[in-house]
Amino acid sequence: MGGGGGGGGHASAHSSVSDTPGVHSDSITDDASAVSLAAIRTVYAASETIDRKIIRNGELTLETDSPTEGLRRITAAAESHGGFVVTSEFKQNPVSPGAKPSQSVTVVARVPSAQFAAALEQIRTAGERVVQEKVSGQDVSEEYLDVEARLRNKKSLEGQFLEIMKQARKVQDALDVQTQLADVRTEIERLEGRRRFLENQAALSTITTTLQMPQPIIAATTAGFGTTIKQAFGDAVDTAASIVLFVIQAVIVLVPIAFFFGLPLWLIWRMLRRRVLFFRKPEPSPIPNK
Structure with a gap:
């Protein structure tokens, strides 16, 4: 069943x-x-x-x-x-x-x-x-x-x-x-x-x-003229410091690169210059007949 x-x-x-x-x-x-x-x-x-x-x-x-x-x-x-x-x-x-x-x-x-x-x-x-x-x-x-x-x-x-x-x-x-x-x-x-x-x-x-x-609400303050000058001077100093730091970093980075690539180029240029001068050496002028 x-x-x-x-x-x-x-x-x-x-x-x-x-x-x-x-x-x-x-x-x-x-x-x-x-x-x-x-x-x-x-x-x-x-x-x-x-x-x-x-x-x-x-x-x-x-x-x-x-x-x-x-x-x-x-x-x-x-x-x-x-x-x-x-x-x-x-x-x-x-x-x-x-x-x-x-x-x-x-x-x-x-x-x-x-x-x-x-x-x-x-x-x-x-x-x-x-x-x-x-x-x-x-x-x-x-x-x-x-x-x-x-x-x-x-x-x-x-x-x-x-x-x-x-x-x-x-x-x-x-x-x-x-x-x-x-x-x-x-x-x-x-x-x-x-x-x-x-x-x-x-x-x-x-x-x-x-x-x-x-x-909490932060109260807004109105800066005076002296505060504005002080803040502007501080910003200028920060900008100048940033520029000097950038130049120093650029020199540190670029000097090794310039030495690595510049020295071989300078040596090649000097060798080529000598060869050019050698081939351009003037021939001696003929001695006139007496």
């Missing part, structure tokens, strides 16, 4: 159905398709009455002298609007020697979507200045409706497989149907998990806030 079960699982299930009074094997696929289309039509027909599923997120960067106090205010703001703080992270920021220690806090809060704007407005007051703000939204209504339709379809198939198992006459047929039923139930669990996730993300908005201490 085990040898024929692997290759003819679907066929066995259908044969058991055909042997069962009142149930036809050909109607399973047709009924499933009809249920699928009916489920999709039902869900999409009711889409206008279903609240849109929008995932809202907000990001804030605030400056405050006390990040700890800012964290307390954000926690109070989230709780006052029916939300809560998910995580908070403190961090010591590196500073230059002698400067005041600086720290920052990153807070992730979740609030009901209906309270998103009000909570965001209150969280802004947790700092003295808003450095950066970003608000985004993602409409997942279409995906939610699609998940709903597929979930209805899978649950209908689950009911059909349960009915088939009740009417199955052979053990192998029942096992084959049970395997398919397990696959359908796994898909149902996955779809239900996705639906819960979308509902949770749409029901609760996320606000991420970074609280940082003000950055």
